[in-house]
Amino acid sequence: MRHDPERDAAAYLAGELHALRRLRFERHLLECRDCWAEATTARQGRMLAESLREVAPPSTRERIRDVAELAEEPQRRRWPQLLLAAAVAVVIAVALAVAPRLTQTQPxxxxxxxxxxxxxxxxxxxxxxxxxxxxxxxxxxxxxxxxxxxxxxxxxxxxxxxxxxxxxxxxxxxxxxxxxxxxxxxxxxxxxxxxxxxxxxxxxxxxxxxxxxxxxxxxxxxxxxxxxx
CATH class of the missing domain: 3.30.200.100 (MucB/RseB, C-terminal domain)
Incomplete structure (x- = not known):
């Protein structure tokens, strides 16, 4: 079956598939290594971004929203990569915020x-x-x-x-x-x-x-x- 793993995984995780098509895709995931890899990578990126969202500075959250907007059509094929890039941006921002505390002078x-x-x-x-x-x-x-x-x-x-x-x-x-x-x-x-x-x-x-x-x-x-x- 000819298909686009990036596009299908993006639509699946975004909740855009109707019930029957979603069920068929979930069965397909168990047999298709490419779709499984795309869905797993995208889901992990989204979970990481969501878990760190609250500790990121407001300015960083705004930049991440800007990146997310780029995932709309006709660039939906890039959605998993853009989400991972946003997650990396959050991690970097948190690391920079924590670093000064790690170098505080001890009594x-x-x-x-x-x-x-x-x-x-x-x-x-x-x-x-x-x-x-x-x-x-x-x-x-x-x-x-x-x-x-x-x-x-x-x-x-x-x-x-x-x-x-x-x-x-x-x-x-x-x-x-x-x-x-x-x-x-x-x-x-x-x-x-x-x-x-x-x-x-x-x-x-x-x-x-x-x-x-x-x-x-x-x-x-x-x-x-x-x-x-």
């Missing part, structure tokens, strides 16, 4: 805590004792008193047999919220990526706690062990 105490977690060595003593002797595979190795960006803090160092380390940091002053942090329950707990480390922060019984690890899973594990989440 000095959090940067200092990240530096401690990545440091080759941390001078520790045996006082005060830790809130927990063990967090999963991580065992308490000692405690240090540190100044984190002019914040006095007690740093409990935990290490795993393979050398990985988790820091549990306590302060009587609340730790500042990290740029890009996401909220956890119970509020006002948060989780964030800071200077190549993962941090979980929560306040409990007048103490502000900060768990600093190499990955989010470990930071969350420490938070749960401490009863912070």
């Amino acid at each position: 000095a105490p959090l940067v200092a805590a990240a530096d401690l977690q990545r440091a080759d060595a941390l001078i520790v003593g045996q006082e005060p004792g830790p809130p927990l002797m063990r967090i999963g595979a991580y065992v308490w190795r000692g405690t240090a008193q540190e100044e984190l960006g002019e914040m006095a803090a007690t740093v409990y160092s935990y290490a795993a047999p393979d050398g990985r380390r988790v820091l549990v940091i306590a302060s009587t002053r609340p730790f500042p919220r990290a740029a890009g942090a996401r909220d956890l329950k119970p509020a006002p707990s948060w989780l964030a990526e800071v200077e190549g480390t993962s941090m979980l922060c929560a306040d409990k019984d007048g103490t502000s706690w900060l768990a600093v690890a190499a990955d989010q899973v470990t930071a969350l594990t420490a938070g749960r062990a401490l009863g912070l989440t």
Whole structure:
């Protein structure tokens, strides 16, 4: 059967086929690789554009509407490609809007805590004792008193047999919220990526706690062990 996959897929997805012809085309889709590919590509492009539509700046949405108008006759054959181009425009606009937030400067105490977690060595003593002797595979190795960006803090160092380390940091002053942090329950707990480390922060019984690890899973594990989440 001679047919135009682009045209037929466009008409099908636009809802322009009457019931009987739509049913016949759906049966045809199961047998025709070209029509299946056209319909799938166009549908994915439309779903992507629709999912990102709300976060795109108004100016970008106007440009996308202008592009969509070009899909009318006699250019209907280009409809799937134009829709995908519109979706790409939305993705680029969202990326540009998010990029400045990703480069925000982090608070000095959090940067200092990240530096401690990545440091080759941390001078520790045996006082005060830790809130927990063990967090999963991580065992308490000692405690240090540190100044984190002019914040006095007690740093409990935990290490795993393979050398990985988790820091549990306590302060009587609340730790500042990290740029890009996401909220956890119970509020006002948060989780964030800071200077190549993962941090979980929560306040409990007048103490502000900060768990600093190499990955989010470990930071969350420490938070749960401490009863912070």
